[in-house]
């Protein structure tokens with residue numbers, strides 16, 4: 001038996017854990033380095049669409065994930081609390097989950113597949129030949145090195161890959177809070193409080209609350225305000241401001257006010273290339289995007305899967321060439337998702353409702369596990 005090929009991965013986020021699990025399941029020996037001392041997901045809720053769910057199916061993670069997830073009856077959009085649309089999204093697979101739950105699910109899948117995860121291990125860089133360097137001065141050699149170390153990627157920066165960062169005018173503070181469904185129902189009995197509801201106010205002031213139930217007990221709420229609005233972007237939140245603008249959400253806003261929270265300005269980063277010799281970068285390291293289409297983690301997970309699949313098919317000598325071909329085929333759909341998400345963030349067009357149709361759902365419908373996905377339909 002030849003010894004298995006070896007991969008070293010920087011970062012145990014959603015991208016790193018996915019590529020690690022996929023490679024291990026395909027016979028590689030895999031080691032993941034996570035800078036943080038603890039393995040856990042920060043943040044609140046997350047929406048996953050077909051593209052990432054197909055991958056999670058293949059990793060065997062879906063039953064665990066869906067045991068604590070929400071399938072909302074509709075994706076609802078409101079303006080000044082008047083319903084603009086209730087999209088059923090027929091034929092599109094999507095769920096909402098908490099980030100800690102998605103993380104725990106991926107961590108279990110990685111461990112069960114034999115991935116070695118080292119926490120408190122900081123990566124400082126990598127070389128195209130397949131060396132990975134650590135903050136403690138040591139280094140290791142691998143057949144494949146993956147930079148899945150987020151928007152501030154040390155692997156990407158050590159390779160000198162050029163990067164462009166664009167900031168949008170809005171940003172968001174996210175919370176995971178108890179649902180208080182009965183109290184919400186009392187305030188507004190006609191509302192379907194199991195729906196995903198995007199509450200927009202543009203006039204007289206730009207403020208928005210995204211309400212995303214993640215399971216029976218928890219709801220993810222995201223409070224959006226322009227970067228220039230000091231009161232709207234303040235943490236902890238200014239409860240009086242938010243309840244005055246969204247009185248029907250008072251019970252969940254009161255919960256959010258008890259937490260500290262962190263305001264994130266929307267940003268898009270574009271890199272010149274995703275691979276360099278035996279190194280590939282994936283996830284936010286390669287393509288951080290605005291959250292409007294809820295595809296940042298989705299694209300991270302689907303690109304992690306296709307990278308593992310293509311790298312496994314390649315002979316060791318061909319690997320750098322195969323990685324370049326992977327980028328050539330897989331990158332365009334992610335570029336388009338980035339463009340569309342940035343467009344929505346910049347124009348606030350989601351507030352009009354009925355946005356999930358046509359080209360916009362291309363990523364949600366993409367199947368990265370279909371071997372024929374790049375064949376041209378005639």
Ligand code: FAD
Nearest residue numbers: 011013014015035047123149150283284294295296297298
């Ligand atoms: P990260 O999650 O950043 O993970 C990187 C990991 O690498 C971290 O654990 C970090 O500690 C570690 N690391 C960093 N540097 C080093 C180093 N030098 N050495 C070792 N380890 C290191 N996406 C969706 O699909 N749906 C949504 O609904 C959604 N909502 C969002 C809402 C907001 C407000 C934002 C900002 C983003 C949202 N996203 C969403 C995007 C999603 O969160 C990211 O795209 C996704 O988490 C990226 O995963 P990643 O693994 O690439 O990076």
Ligand code: 5PR
Nearest residue numbers: 047172210222291292293294
């Ligand atoms: N969708 C989701 C989301 O978390 C955000 C947005 C859209 C699921 C904000 O974080 O448009 O900002 C958005």
